[in-house]
Amino acid sequence: MHNKTVSELKKYLEEKKISSVELTKHFVDRIKAIDPHLNSFISLTEEYAITQAKKIDLEISKGKIRPLAGIPLAQKDIFCTKGLKTTCGSKMLENFISPYNATVVEKLNDAGMVIIGKTNMDEFAMGSSNETSYFGDVKNPWDIEYVPGGSSGGSAASVAARLIPCSTGTDTGGSIRQPASLTGVCGIKPTYGRVSRYGMIAFASSLDQAGIFTRTAEDCAILLTHISGYDPKDSTSSRKDVPDYEKECKQKFTSMTIGIPIEFLDGLDNTVKEVFEESIKVLEKNGCKFKKISLKSSKLGVSAYQVVAPAECSSNLSRFDGVRFGHRADNTKNIDDLYKKSRSEGFGQEVKRRILIGTYALSAGYYDAYYLKAQKIRKVISNEFAEAFKEVDLILGPTAPDCAFKIGEKSNDPIAMYLSDVFTVSTNLAGLPAMSLPMGFKNHLPLGLQIIGNHFDEAKILSLAHHYQKITDWHTKKPKLSGD
Secondary structure (H helix, E strand, C coil): CCCCCHHHHHHHHHCCCCCHHHHHHHHHHHHHHHHHHCCCEEEECHHHHHHHHHHHHHHHHCCCCCCCCCCEEEEECCECCCCCECCCCCHHHCCCECCCCCHHHHHHHHCCCEEEEEECCCHHHCCCCCCCCCCCCCCECCECCECCCCCCHHHHHHHHCCCCCCEEEEECCCCCHHHHHHHCCEEEECCCCCECCCCECCCCCCCCEEEEEECCHHHHHHHHHHHECCCCCCCCCCCCCCCCHHHHHCCCCCCCEEEEEHHHCCCCCHHHHHHHHHHHHHHHHCCCEEEEECCHHHHHHHHHHHHHHHHHHHHHHHHCCCCCCCCCCCCCCCHHHHHHHHHHHHCCHHHHHHHHHHHHHHCCCCHHHHHHHHHHHHHHHHHHHHHHCCCCCEEEEECCCCCCCECCCCCCCHHHHHHHHCCCHHHHHHCCCEEEEEEEEECCEEEEEEEEECCCCHHHHHHHHHHHHHHCCHHHCCCHHHCC
16 A cells, blocks of 8 residues: 555545555555665654544544544654654754644644654754754665755655655755655645744744655646635735645646756756756646746856855744753853853754854844845745746756765765755755655656746646656556565
């Protein structure tokens, strides 16, 4: 059953070919057997999941079938889940039990999904390799000597290894798409405001967005429909109507004009470039038209992001002070000592680095030189995308400049690590939707194809992705660690 998609499992459960309890136990057993090699889960919520599954089976027996009734799901450990630990991959929240559900969690619970565990992640979503987690590195199921990408590395790795059919993630500068690329799965980051951020522990509030990991574009469409929509608890959520993404993506494919940014190809690894160009040829043969475009300011994206994101994180993480919740240091002399020791002990090195950078960029005398300038670059990037979408329907490129790198390879080089997101950060700065899906391999490691759309054009993205997966089979490839 672990090789079935969400769409297939949905039919199996509705037709009572398997019960939710049986399905849940199947995936729990797989996690227990395989995850010790991957470390993709921080917590396995077996008892909680079985209780949820029994409730769903009872409902199904009475003829009440919710849209996603009984399908197991893993939640990234950044989403607050009532009565369960929500650690954010940090010592600071190692023992935090949330008193409420994030809206994403609530919506998927309402759809009938079963939470089977909370996935590992870079601490407070700060990282591109899942090596900053307090709970240890996550391994790539294609080769455990390599990283799975980050910050949502646990969510991506668990789906790639068939430990779970789907999982949630968050994307601040590429944290869904980059790990999706490095592990060979599908990952979608919707338009900023399409999905509520309520109950999603904040890193950089103007950039963060929740999304989904699955193995197919169709499954992404199914889940995105259920997590999207206006939320009065989130002032940045959009009131725009939510389409039925599954229905939209499966409609007859019509020709599209797709832009290829010349900047995405400059200095690109030869193998990645060849695989990407082969994807273009496949789509050309099937009716797509391609046009070279320029997004010259996208090269400034990483620089702007590494000012804006740390600035916002330095503000958001000030709430973790050792007083109200989170890690609290012992044997402190006074309130200042409590703050210093609690934050020094509770935060890891990457989080401290970003807090310091952000505080510096926002300080008197440097605000105009750094933060204000970064926001101006952000606006230029957004305007360039807007101009491009006057000429093309979607934009296509590699998701990452290369395949996964070895664990520890970039740990002492923050700049090299940050450049892993060179093709993804610009869409967050502009608030645009984007998706990564498998397009091939470099040696034995997956490579991802990124599709970028205009605001609220998720249906177009999913349509192209679904069409691509109908004419290719990269998404069906399985890592050895999947156990099959």
